[in-house]
Amino acid sequence: MLHQKMYGPAAVVLACVTTFGCSDPGPGLDSATDTTTASTDTTAGTAGTDAPTTTGAPEAEPVTWHQHIAPLFVQKCSGCHIDGGIAPFSLASYEAAEPFAVAALDAVLRGTMPPFLADETDDCQPRHGWQDDPRLGDDELELLRAWVDQGAPAGDPATAAPLPEPPEVELTDADVRVQIPTPVSIDGDKDLFLCFSVDPGFEDDTWIDAVQISAGNPQVVHHVLAYVDESGASADKVNEDGYYPCFGGPGINSANLIAAWAPGMTPFEMPPNVASRVVAGSRIVMQVHYHPTGKPELDSATSLDLRIRDTIPEYVGMLALIGNSEGPQLLPSEHDDNGYPEFRIPAGVEHHVEQMLFKLNDVPPLRVFAVGTHMHYVGTDMLIGLQRSSPTDGEPASECLLQTPGWDFNWQRAYSYDAPLDAVPRVDSGDELYLRCTYNNSMSNPFVVQALAEQGLDAPKDVHLGEETLDEMCLAVVGVAIALKDAI
Numbered sequence: 001m002l003h004q005k006m007y008g009p010a011a012v013v014l015a016c017v018t019t020f021g022c023s024d025p026g027p028g029l030d031s032a033t034d035t036t037t038a039s040t041d042t043t044a045g046t047a048g049t050d051a052p053t054t055t056g057a058p059e060a061e062p063v064t065w066h067q068h069i070a071p072l073f074v075q076k077c078s079g080c081h082i083d084g085g086i087a088p089f090s091l092a093s094y095e096a097a098e099p100f101a102v103a104a105l106d107a108v109l110r111g112t113m114p115p116f117l118a119d120e121t122d123d124c125q126p127r128h129g130w131q132d133d134p135r136l137g138d139d140e141l142e143l144l145r146a147w148v149d150q151g152a153p154a155g156d157p158a159t160a161a162p163l164p165e166p167p168e169v170e171l172t173d174a175d176v177r178v179q180i181p182t183p184v185s186i187d188g189d190k191d192l193f194l195c196f197s198v199d200p201g202f203e204d205d206t207w208i209d210a211v212q213i214s215a216g217n218p219q220v221v222h223h224v225l226a227y228v229d230e231s232g233a234s235a236d237k238v239n240e241d242g243y244y245p246c247f248g249g250p251g252i253n254s255a256n257l258i259a260a261w262a263p264g265m266t267p268f269e270m271p272p273n274v275a276s277r278v279v280a281g282s283r284i285v286m287q288v289h290y291h292p293t294g295k296p297e298l299d300s301a302t303s304l305d306l307r308i309r310d311t312i313p314e315y316v317g318m319l320a321l322i323g324n325s326e327g328p329q330l331l332p333s334e335h336d337d338n339g340y341p342e343f344r345i346p347a348g349v350e351h352h353v354e355q356m357l358f359k360l361n362d363v364p365p366l367r368v369f370a371v372g373t374h375m376h377y378v379g380t381d382m383l384i385g386l387q388r389s390s391p392t393d394g395e396p397a398s399e400c401l402l403q404t405p406g407w408d409f410n411w412q413r414a415y416s417y418d419a420p421l422d423a424v425p426r427v428d429s430g431d432e433l434y435l436r437c438t439y440n441n442s443m444s445n446p447f448v449v450q451a452l453a454e455q456g457l458d459a460p461k462d463v464h465l466g467e468e469t470l471d472e473m474c475l476a477v478v479g480v481a482i483a484l485k486d487a488i
């Protein structure tokens with residue numbers, strides 16, 4: 001018997017047995033995190049004053065826009081920073097980018113740009129890197145720093161370096177496209193969360209192995225989660241325009257997540273030989289987060305592309321959602337004051353931690369190929385760890401799967417390990433998934449200030465588990481592959 005409330009899409013695809021104590025989460029997973037970012041001095045035009053050159057060293061190579069920075073920005077920035085893109089200004093030409101040179105270096109050094117929340121910390125060093133990691137390498141960062149230090153010169157357009165192809169964000173071999181059924185106007189100043197229920201027309205069970213979401217209007221579509229609704233329940237919720245409001249999830253009881261998308265993301269492809277099954281007659285729910293621009297905007301074309309696999313795969317892939325427990329998986333927290341663990345983030349508290357431990361009993365052996373975190377606006381940091389009951393074959397007794405120490409609701413997505421399926425973390429029955437969610441429920445959290453203002457409130461209130469803007473979640477998205485023979 002599960003004594004737990006599951007919110008929204010928390011369909012526990014993996015059975016979680018509740019008969020175990022609140023054991024110690026283990027070394028390396030429970031200490032507090034220091035996520036302070038390095039402060040930076042990024043004053044332009046200070047070449048020579050604080051540059052780390054020693055006397056007699058050769059003069060620094062000139063670094064210019066046309067020769068060095070344009071190719072870098074095409075690859076790392078102008079997918080979003082382009083006229084009509086989601087970012088508020090273009091970085092696609094010298095004239096557009098030069099005024100932002102100092103700010104660009106600063107944002108890169110702070111780690112806020114390009115937006116990518118998966119980060120390595122003292123608490124969390126995942127075993128593998130990430131696919132399509134957009135962050136600048138050390139050499140690229142030094143190039144940008146040198147350019148800014150030299151006063152952001154243009155260089156000679158006649159000898160400009162060739163521009164690389166920007167990352168491919170279309171799924172070029174998709175078979176099916178589902179699209180929002182009616183145009184929506186996005187006005188006013190509040191973020192809007194709408195769920196569109198669409199029929200993909202699958203008359204037979206269908207294997208899907210890649211998905212990509214395209215924003216109809218990139219200036220307002222901030223992120224999209226796509227779910228498979230096997231029961232068709234979402235069809236009963238829509239208004240005459242084909243949608244219903246929803247915030248924390250798809251607003252129906254059982255739905256399987258198939259894609260979590262934020263702008264700039266490349267298509268989400270399952271590893272080779274892995275696909276998800278969509279049963280005949282399922283509907284697709286697209287939950288779209290619209291962020292208004294201040295002037296009236298229209299979205300008439302946000303869509304989801306699906307690639308169908310014609311043959312039966314060796315592995316079944318799924319994005320399992322695990323977390324949001326108020327049952328025995330919830331560990332005690334510093335601010336519990338009723339004598340038992342409760343999910344409550346007290347009003348005004350700047351640092352509050354909730355931890356959960358899920359024992360994965362009766363699961364077939366599986367591989368974790370992708371992972372994502374999900375909280376709302378009060379959340380500041382989330383970590384997902386794995387503890388093995390009987391580690392074998394070089395699999396460590398405990399490892400960190402993902403940490404998003406600078407949590408930002410606006411940039412949530414799933415991250416795929418850059419490694420083959422037989423090298424990514426393995427989970428066996430009896431292993432435990434550990435979640436640590438950190439919250440700041442005070443006016444020092446700008447997202448809380450904004451969320452309160454949207455509700456006409458000016459002071460924080462206690463926050464509980466739930467689906468609304470001012471409720472919270474602590475939910476792991478775990479992309480798993482299970483051998484087909486074990487999956488039935």
Ligand code: HEC
Nearest residue numbers: 076077079080086087088103104107112113114115263264
């Ligand atoms: C995935 C889309 C995306 C990519 C890629 C991206 N940006 Fe941004 N950027 C944005 C958005 C959107 C904003 C507006 C603020 C926000 O919503 O976070 C922004 C804001 C900024 C800002 C102003 C705010 C701040 O944090 O200082 C700077 C500077 C910036 N970007 C620089 C860059 C640079 C330089 C790159 C490439 C190295 C880059 N961005 C890549 C989407 C992107």
